[in-house]
Amino acid sequence: MSIQTPLNKVRGLGSAQEGVGHFWHQRVTAVALVPLVLWFLVSLYHHIGDPYQEVVEWLGKPTTAIPLLFLILAGFYHMKLGMQVVVEDYVQKDSSKIILLLLNNLVAIGLGVVCVYAVLKLSFGV
Amino acid sequence: MSESNQKATRPLSPHLQIYRWPVTMITSITHRATGVGNYIGTFFLAWWLLAAAMGQKAYETFQAVAGSPIGLIVLFGYTWSLIYHLCNGVRHLTWDVGAGFKNATAETTGAFVIIISLALTLFVWVVGVAGMGGGQ
Numbered sequence: 001m002s003i004q005t006p007l008n009k010v011r012g013l014g015s016a017q018e019g020v021g022h023f024w025h026q027r028v029t030a031v032a033l034v035p036l037v038l039w040f041l042v043s044l045y046h047h048i049g050d051p052y053q054e055v056v057e058w059l060g061k062p063t064t065a066i067p068l069l070f071l072i073l074a075g076f077y078h079m080k081l082g083m084q085v086v087v088e089d090y091v092q093k094d095s096s097k098i099i100l101l102l103l104n105n106l107v108a109i110g111l112g113v114v115c116v117y118a119v120l121k122l123s124f125g126v
Numbered sequence: 127m128s129e130s131n132q133k134a135t136r137p138l139s140p141h142l143q144i145y146r147w148p149v150t151m152i153t154s155i156t157h158r159a160t161g162v163g164n165y166i167g168t169f170f171l172a173w174w175l176l177a178a179a180m181g182q183k184a185y186e187t188f189q190a191v192a193g194s195p196i197g198l199i200v201l202f203g204y205t206w207s208l209i210y211h212l213c214n215g216v217r218h219l220t221w222d223v224g225a226g227f228k229n230a231t232a233e234t235t236g237a238f239v240i241i242i243s244l245a246l247t248l249f250v251w252v253v254g255v256a257g258m259g260g261g262q
Contacts, residue, residue, distance in 0.1 A: 048255070052185050056178055059178055079165050079168065107165075111169065114172045115175050118172075
């Protein structure tokens with residue numbers, strides 16, 4: 001017997017109110033990252049060893065900056081989700097787990113903001 | 127008194143080191159390890175982008191570190207980690223749509239991922255570094 005209302009059963013969000021959200025976001029970002037990482041590796045490959053001026057010019061172009069911003073957003077979210085699972089799997093002590101999960105968010109959001117700032121600065125030259 | 131200090135004398139079930147490592151086990155734990163590797167690698171990526179945005183001097187510092195022996199080793203590892211996680215990630219996505227679950231298929235695709243990731247990494251480095259040498 002269940003005390004769940006039919007509506008809650010249908011939503012299937014469980015006790016954490018998240019349901020399959022984590023799993024699904026991991027997959028959506030994974031699919032997005034396949035072409036983005038491929039693009040990034042190929043373009044990086046073409047610019048290995050370029051002098052500073054050329055690198056800056058290349059990074060500031062819309063055709064570089066826009067896919068790069070997508071890569072940063074999808075990539076940092078994907079890695080935040082992944083590291084969260086690693087911490088949840090291996091760290092058993094509650095206090096350490098909570099601290100590491102907070103740190104994980106801090107690193108992902110922090111580095112993400114740094115990268116976005118850098119790309120915008122390279123694009124608009126403020 | 128807590129019992130946690132006592133060593134168990136009863137027989138325990140065998141742990142990881144007892145088992146033969148099938149390809150699927152190697153690719154699985156390597157996927158997680160490269161995921162963590164990519165996580166660490168993003169610090170390098172962020173530094174690179176920020177250095178480019180901050181100016182020539184900051185960028186030269188980055189280049190000096192990236193071009194040092196340790197920097198090159200880290201970058202080589204990051205390249206392979208990224209390519210492996212990408213290839214094996216596609217393998218995981220095919221599983222997500224329900225394909226490739228037969229034991230033999232999973233072992234074949236696993237071996238393929240290992241070989242192709244190493245080959246692509248070597249290609250990027252051998253041809254990439256050779257191209258850089260020619261360009262300078």
